Amino acid sequence: MVADDLGGPPAGSGSHLPELDPQEHRILAYASAIGPEFDRALLLRAMGPPESPNAEALERLAGRGLLRERPGGERFGFAEEQLRARVYRSLTESRLRVLHRKIGEALEALGGSDGAGPAPELGRHFFLGKVPEKSLAYNRRAADDARAGEEPERAIYHYERALIEIDHLPGDHRRERAEVSRHLGDLEFTVGNYRAADRRYLDALEATPTSDASLTARLLLARAEIAREGLELATAARGAHEARQLFEAAGDRAGMAECHRLLGRLAFARGAYPESLEENMRSLELLEGNRDSRLMGLLSIDLGNSFALLGPEGRRVAVEWYQHAIDRLGPAGDWAELSRAYHNLAVSVGEERPQDGLEHLAKAREAAERAHDPRSAGWALLSGVEMRLKLGQVEEAGRDNAQAARAFGHLDDVLGLEQVDQNRGEIAERTGQWEEAERAYREAIGRCQRHTLAADEAEAQYRLARLLSKIRDWPAARNAFAAAERLGLPRVRPNLAPGFETLRATLTAAEAEGTGPYGATPAGTPPPP
Numbered sequence: 001m002v003a004d005d006l007g008g009p010p011a012g013s014g015s016h017l018p019e020l021d022p023q024e025h026r027i028l029a030y031a032s033a034i035g036p037e038f039d040r041a042l043l044l045r046a047m048g049p050p051e052s053p054n055a056e057a058l059e060r061l062a063g064r065g066l067l068r069e070r071p072g073g074e075r076f077g078f079a080e081e082q083l084r085a086r087v088y089r090s091l092t093e094s095r096l097r098v099l100h101r102k103i104g105e106a107l108e109a110l111g112g113s114d115g116a117g118p119a120p121e122l123g124r125h126f127f128l129g130k131v132p133e134k135s136l137a138y139n140r141r142a143a144d145d146a147r148a149g150e151e152p153e154r155a156i157y158h159y160e161r162a163l164i165e166i167d168h169l170p171g172d173h174r175r176e177r178a179e180v181s182r183h184l185g186d187l188e189f190t191v192g193n194y195r196a197a198d199r200r201y202l203d204a205l206e207a208t209p210t211s212d213a214s215l216t217a218r219l220l221l222a223r224a225e226i227a228r229e230g231l232e233l234a235t236a237a238r239g240a241h242e243a244r245q246l247f248e249a250a251g252d253r254a255g256m257a258e259c260h261r262l263l264g265r266l267a268f269a270r271g272a273y274p275e276s277l278e279e280n281m282r283s284l285e286l287l288e289g290n291r292d293s294r295l296m297g298l299l300s301i302d303l304g305n306s307f308a309l310l311g312p313e314g315r316r317v318a319v320e321w322y323q324h325a326i327d328r329l330g331p332a333g334d335w336a337e338l339s340r341a342y343h344n345l346a347v348s349v350g351e352e353r354p355q356d357g358l359e360h361l362a363k364a365r366e367a368a369e370r371a372h373d374p375r376s377a378g379w380a381l382l383s384g385v386e387m388r389l390k391l392g393q394v395e396e397a398g399r400d401n402a403q404a405a406r407a408f409g410h411l412d413d414v415l416g417l418e419q420v421d422q423n424r425g426e427i428a429e430r431t432g433q434w435e436e437a438e439r440a441y442r443e444a445i446g447r448c449q450r451h452t453l454a455a456d457e458a459e460a461q462y463r464l465a466r467l468l469s470k471i472r473d474w475p476a477a478r479n480a481f482a483a484a485e486r487l488g489l490p491r492v493r494p495n496l497a498p499g500f501e502t503l504r505a506t507l508t509a510a511e512a513e514g515t516g517p518y519g520a521t522p523a524g525t526p527p528p529p
Contacts, residue, residue, distance in 0.1 A: 023057040031067070032088040033099040033125075037077035046099075046106035101129030119145060120158065127161050136165040143183070150335065152187045152372050159184050178207040178215060185222060190336060192375045192411050198226045217246035217255055224262055231414060231451045233266050240266070254295060257286035264302055271455035271492040277306035294337070297328030301341050308348050309494050318348050335371035339364045343380055346387075351495060354387035361387075378407035378416055385423040389430055398427050415456070418447040422460055425467070434471050441467060458487035462496060466503055474510055481507060 020028070030047055031038050040058065047054050058076065061067045066083065067076045078084040091099070104125035107118070123138035143158035159180050166177045185200030205219045224239030240262045247255030264279030280303050287296060304321030307314040322345035329338040342364035350357020361380045368376035381404040388397035401423045408416030425440035441464040448457035465480035481503060490497035 020061075021057070023053055024061055027054065027057050027061060028066070028083075028087045029091060029095070030099060030103070031076070031078070032084045032091075033096065033128075034103055036081055036084055037070075037075060040074050040076060042103070042106055042110060043076075045110060046103045048102075096128065097130050099129075100125040100127075101131055104129055104131065104134065120154075123158060123161065127165070132165040132168040136162050136169070139165065140180070147183070147187065150370060150372070152191050156184060156187050159187070174207045174209055175212065175215075178204040178209075178212075178219075181207060182215070182219060182222070185219075189222075189226070191372050194226050194229050198223060201226070213246045213250055214252060214255070217243040217250070217252070220246070221255070221258060221262065228262065228266060228269070231269075231453070233269060233452075237263065237266055253286045254290060254292065257283040257290075257299070258295070260286065261299055261302055264306070268302070268305055269453075269455075271458075271488055273306060273309050273492075276302075280306055293328040294332040294334050297325045297332060297334065297341070298337055300325035300328065301337065301344060304341075304344055304348070308344070311494060315348055319345060322348065335367045336373045336376055339367035339371060339373060339376040339380065342367060343376065343383060346380075347383055350383070350387045354390045357387045358384055358391075374407050375411055375413060375416070378404045378411075378413070379419075381407075382416065382419050382423060386426065389426060394427065394430055397423070401427060414447060414451050415453070418444050418453065418456055418460075421447065422463060425460075425463060429463075429467055429470075434467065437467050438464065454487050455492040458484045458489040459493050459496065461487065462489050462493075462500055462503070465507075466499070469503060469506055469510070472510075474507070478507055478511075 026047065027043070030043055034042065034046075040055075043058070044051050044054055058067070062069045062076065065079055068079050069076055088096075104122055107122050107125065111118075111122075119138045119142035123135055123142045126135035126138060129135075139158040139162040143155045143162060146152075146155035146158060162180050163177065163184075166173050166180065181200050181204035185197045185204060188194070188197035188200055201219050201223045205216065205223075208215050208219065210216075220239050220243040224236045224243065227233075227236035227239060240259045244256055244259035247253075247259060260279045260283040264276045264283065267273070267276035267279055280299065283299050284303070287299065290296065300321045304318040304325065306318075307321060308318035310317075322341050325341035326338065326345070329341055342360050346357040346360035346364060349360065361384045364380040365377050368374075368380060381400040385397045385401050388394075388400065401420060404416065404423075405420045408420060421440050421444035425437045425444065428434075428437035428440060441460055444460040445457055445464065447453070448460060461480045461484035465477045465484060468474075468477035468480060484500070490500045
């Protein structure tokens, strides 16, 4: 006879529990393992026959106020959570293992001939009941359901339990371990935990059989995406090329297209926009006839990015590509990338129509929140700052920038924090806080230099030069202007080209008038009202 069926009170209960007969103690033990609330049918099925004495004991416990009967008489709950916890803690590990196993078996039986009961509860009881095969199956199902239901944290919880069970199974389960680790990596990536995601992908690579070139390639590509997010562009490029070779050997055109798409994003980050467009067009050719809406949506965003920097005509084409992306990614349910599509659309239209841009950014934030993606939500806030400034909403711009700063500080996101600094400079400049503006621009420049962000540094140097010209610090203004020009402005930021040429004319005129770079106007003199 197993410990569960001895009929005595829970071990170690002593005077902490009310005086109960053995049957009532047994009822409470099972009920505490099920949870704060439980179905009458599940409890009686798990306890086994004979049913009548158990049902009578259940009624007595409800009559004494230890359990509460819900309307309908088929569901009960503990009157006090403290009582349930005390009962559960009093049970030995061996007894708990038996209880959870029996509860899991009862749940399966009540779920029908295929055991189609609630996967999270089945996974929990078989995990605690030390039944690894069933625990693995149900925790994977619960994780898959949570991922489909846009609950990444819950999915991570169940996949982690699945990984534990894989290690308890006999035989070779390396591929299954690799698959679960890859899912965990994807989920960690979704919630912005890139370091954890990279560890999961590395675990998956180590578990992947050498014969499985396709999975190896996808994991290499995933790690390359992590490197891109961490601004390790050379590492990301090596990973993309290595993955492409494996996809090419396997004849996987979609995989090859994803590699070219990543190479295009890397070129874009370096400011090599013609190269970026070329890589994206290669990806488009490889995807000809492909019906994967999500993959086409992702590429549509990147094509839009490439065209957005080709002047006004290119911007109109970019808007069409962003709309294509939205049309594909919405039905595909990829909320994180849908957020990126709305965000980039907002940036394209917001320069001329800031109110429309803010409306698109609101949709970007909604999609980001649905995806549990704090990084995308932060970028939507950041990009709205300049639009709010154009509309004269200075206080709102400061509020959004501060909120984004908190988010990116928590995520340790270099690009986001650099943009926060530039925005801080813009806001301070708008309100006449010249020293604060200069400090913010210089901090942005420092971040860019530490992480080799040439295009972003060029923009920050230009903004600094513009500020310094306003306060008539002509030597420093010309130095910053020259730095921006060396870094490729206005080529890398075509939208700033008109302002850049206006600033050039201002500096040239100041020098011709003898006020700069060595003229007599004192540095720091505020501009006229």
